[in-house]
Amino acid sequence: MSRYSDWREGLLRGLYNVLLYLLLPLVLLRLYWRGRNEAGHRQRWGERLGYIPALPQAGCLWIHAVSVGEVRAALPLIRALRVRYPEASLLVTTTTLTGSRQVLDALNGQVHHVYAPYDLPGAVRRFLQHVQPRLTILMETELWPNLLRGCALSGVPVLLANARLSERSARGYRRVQPLTAAMLRDVTLIAAQSEADTGRFRALGAPRVRTVGNLKYDLEVPDSLLEQGRALRRELFGDRRPVWIAASTHAGEEEQILQAFMAVTARWPDLLLLLVPRHPERFAAVAGLCEQQGLSLVRRSERRACPPETAVFLGDSMGELLLFYAAADLAFVGGSLVPTGGHNVLEPALLGLPVLFGPHMFNFNEASERLLAAEAAWQVVNAEALAVAVDRLLAAPESRRGAGERGKTLVEHHRGALRAFLESIHPLLRSRFE
Incomplete structure (x- = not known):
């Protein structure tokens, strides 16, 4: 390494440290502010x-x-x-x-x-x-x-x-x-x-x-999880309603998801949206957004079953995402309709669900491309395209199950x-x- 490179590294490291110390009060203030909720x-x-x-x-x-x-x-x-x-x-x-x-x-x-x-x-x-x-x-x-x-x-x-x-x-x-x-x-x-x-x-x-x-292919799902998911579905949603899960969603996505959901329910009025925001501090805001749209809501934290008129079940809990996937018919994975980079699409695939995601998947490029190539997933660009994809999958249960099986096989193959x-x-x- 040349002396010039050493000098540049030292300079950058020094500037980096100065910046960190200057930002520390703001970082701690942000933690304190988030502690309100x-x-x-x-x-x-x-x-x-x-x-x-x-x-x-x-x-x-x-x-x-x-x-x-x-x-x-x-x-x-x-x-x-x-x-x-x-x-x-x-x-x-x-x-x-x-x-x-x-x-x-x-x-x-x-x-x-x-x-x-x-x-x-x-x-x-x-x-x-x-x-x-x-x-x-x-x-x-x-x-x-x-x-x-x-x-x-x-x-x-x-x-x-x-x-x-x-x-x-x-x-x-x-x-x-x-x-x-x-x-x-x-x-x-x-x-x-x-x-x-x-x-x-x-x-x-x-x-x-x-x-x-990718270690995420090596996720082990206990055999009992699918049965637990079916039991949760019977207990909270009933046996007859189709269930669409939109998981790990971010600000700017829920509006599009609710728009797509309301479009789909024109044809599928019994459809239940299982909505799981990525960050717990946003649970209340997302619940308010659903209510602003006139959608009846039950929250997981209420620990009660959904009445027939319930449109949205809000997954406002921690550590239950896989269980929620196991209780659903198809999945949309968030962080992808906004430029966050996407989240783990392999989890719903391993549980046998067809997977939908948006255009921003740069954090999961390889996994998403493999699922697309296997026709186990579909990429959508906006709320309108999301509604079309959900409607198509709901209308073709055999095709939906086939896509889920292909996704599960793909994940198991790449362990x-x-x-x-x-x-x-x-x-x-x-x-x-x-």
């Missing part, structure tokens, strides 16, 4: 600054998963690590409150959990000194300069699991190329989801990248990323935990 945002701030409660032992295996989606992707990996390395203490960190709740719901008592530190030099140093991880696994694209440099200086190997990098994100990283290259050199191994992701990481200067596949990842890191883990 959800008190959890005002709790455990010390963990975000590197002050964490005592852990039973230092030298753990640390897995960081930002939020709900990353936690779900990490669950098969975490469970496999517990089986293969039972003597290893596992620490799972998240960034968001919803991610924290997902860890506690799915793994309570099996792992330790705290919030990850903000990428401030002092916070990272305090965290690493206290935890002293033997190995760090970061889910997807968690590239934080101070965290990665802190691990490198402490001799802690860092593995980037289920790594993905869209072309849009790669363009952003190229704008700070010296700092990006330095971060990637601090990563021991990048286990990429696809060859395209591998190529983009290498183009940015990553020296150690391997394509292992194996978990095994490949474990094989890739086994020598490193064996030297530390055996």
Whole structure:
């Protein structure tokens, strides 16, 4: 590396740190503000600054998963690590409150959990000194300069699991190329989801990248889940109503979904919309939006069955999305009618549902393209096209079930990323935990 590159990296790192410290009061203020509707945002701030409660032992295996989606992707990996390395203490960190709740719901008592530190030099140093991880696994694209440099200086190997990098994100990283290259050199191994992701990481200067596949294909669904979904449907919705789930929706999408729903109910008046917003703090606002449209509403939190006139069932709970999928006939996956990048389309496919999604799927390009090619999913561009697609699927139950079967088969066919990842890191883990 040239002196000029070293100088540019140092300058960018310094500017980055100054910016973080300047933004910290605003970040904490935002947490406090969000705590108006959800008190959890005002709790455990010390963990975000590197002050964490005592852990039973230092030298753990640390897995960081930002939020709900990353936690779900990490669950098969975490469970496999517990089986293969039972003597290893596992620490799972998240960034968001919803991610924290997902860890506690799915793994309570099996792992330790705290919030990850903000990428401030002092916070990272305090965290690493206290935890002293033997190995760090970061889910997807968690590239934080101070965290990665802190691990490198402490001799802690860092593995980037289920790594993905869209072309849009790669363009952003190229704008700070010296700092990006330095971060990637601090990563021991990048286990990429696809060859395209591998190529983009290498183009940015990553020296150690391997394509292992997408861990989200390795999601295990218990056999009892489908029966639980059918039981929930009988209890809350009745046996005869068709059920359309619109899951992980964002602001700007619910309006389009409700517009499509009202268009479809002109032909299918018994249709029930199972609406599940992505973020809990938006539950009340989405309920208000339904009521503004004159749609009768039952909320999951009410714990009561839907009367026949109910139009919308609002899934205002945490940890039940798979159960809701299992209670539905077809699925729309949100974050895709707005430029968020989409959410996990493999979950409803694995449960045998035909899948609909919008045009913005850059976070799930490969998975969505595979489902489209298998005719297990359909992409829509707006509310009108969404209504047409839902109507078509409701009118053809055999075609709908066939699409669901094709999607389930596709997901099962592409399993194996978990095994490949474990094989890739086994020598490193064996030297530390055996």
